[in-house]
Amino acid sequence: MPEFPPALAIGGAALLTAAAAAAWAWRRSGRCPHGRLVWLLYVLAIPLTGGLWRATRNKPCPFPRGPSRPGEGGEPSPTAALIVANHRGPGDPMLLWSRHADVPEQIRPIAFLMARELYAVPQLKWFYDALDTIPVARSGRDMRAVKIALTRLKEGGFVGLFPEGGINHDPDRLRPATPGAAFLALSTDAPVFPVGLRNVPRGKNLYTALLKPTRAEIHYGEPVDLSDLRGQRKTPAVLAEATERIMRRVADLAGVEYGGLEGEGEGDAPGAPLPAARPTPAKAA
Numbered sequence: 001m002p003e004f005p006p007a008l009a010i011g012g013a014a015l016l017t018a019a020a021a022a023a024w025a026w027r028r029s030g031r032c033p034h035g036r037l038v039w040l041l042y043v044l045a046i047p048l049t050g051g052l053w054r055a056t057r058n059k060p061c062p063f064p065r066g067p068s069r070p071g072e073g074g075e076p077s078p079t080a081a082l083i084v085a086n087h088r089g090p091g092d093p094m095l096l097w098s099r100h101a102d103v104p105e106q107i108r109p110i111a112f113l114m115a116r117e118l119y120a121v122p123q124l125k126w127f128y129d130a131l132d133t134i135p136v137a138r139s140g141r142d143m144r145a146v147k148i149a150l151t152r153l154k155e156g157g158f159v160g161l162f163p164e165g166g167i168n169h170d171p172d173r174l175r176p177a178t179p180g181a182a183f184l185a186l187s188t189d190a191p192v193f194p195v196g197l198r199n200v201p202r203g204k205n206l207y208t209a210l211l212k213p214t215r216a217e218i219h220y221g222e223p224v225d226l227s228d229l230r231g232q233r234k235t236p237a238v239l240a241e242a243t244e245r246i247m248r249r250v251a252d253l254a255g256v257e258y259g260g261l262e263g264e265g266e267g268d269a270p271g272a273p274l275p276a277a278r279p280t281p282a283k284a285a
Helices: 006-029 036-052 092-097 122-130 143-154 180-188 206-210 236-254
Strands: 081-085 110-115 134-136 158-161 192-198 217-220
Touching: 006 036, 036 092, 036 122, 081 092, 081 180, 081 236, 092 110, 092 192, 110 143, 134 143, 143 158, 143 180, 158 180, 180 236, 192 236, 217 236
Parallel strands: 081 158, 081 192, 110 134, 110 158
Antiparallel strands: 192 217
């Protein structure tokens, strides 16, 4: 038998291994109903969140399992969820997305709301589109974004919100929140899952933050009880009460205090249906 140089043999074995891994990934990714790219992004996020960031959880992710499906006969969708968290760093969306499914083929994108000008960055738009990101105008009430978010929930999907409206650099207190999460929850009956993020990767810019080792913590809470507010007219007072309940749960899970509703103490009515200026993982996606 001909003898092959060790380097050639090692290179050949590496190529065969890579080809086998690619074939396996191609076959598995084809089972994901949201496309191969979403599957690949989810798989790549696992070593980032679990390895570099060493993320731990207080319990298994409670988000609904199974493929997205709409409700029947006017009933709310059994698979929809509104996911609300504090915003501490640019990796927050990945932390919320990671490990929410038992196997990668069962994953579903979380449609995060983000600032339209950041969504439109050419180098990243493909990434945001793959994950069903919803762009929001900062100039005022963006009813188009509201309709898209409501549709995603009614179709049984996930919608993600950071009501603080931007990365919060205060380690002890949440920023004042906007009432967008409350409006969406009361408009669809979708359960609101509060999540508290702690010790997330942070840095001077997006890249240094994402590549910074840390020991992130994800604290999931049970859905916020808004049953007594559902069916009522969504007045500023009702939205303020729902927002208060949601954000106090988030604050408890994050181990910080809550700063109150946006506009409190400034003479502004807290009634915008969506945090049009800032409801987003804009700097986080």
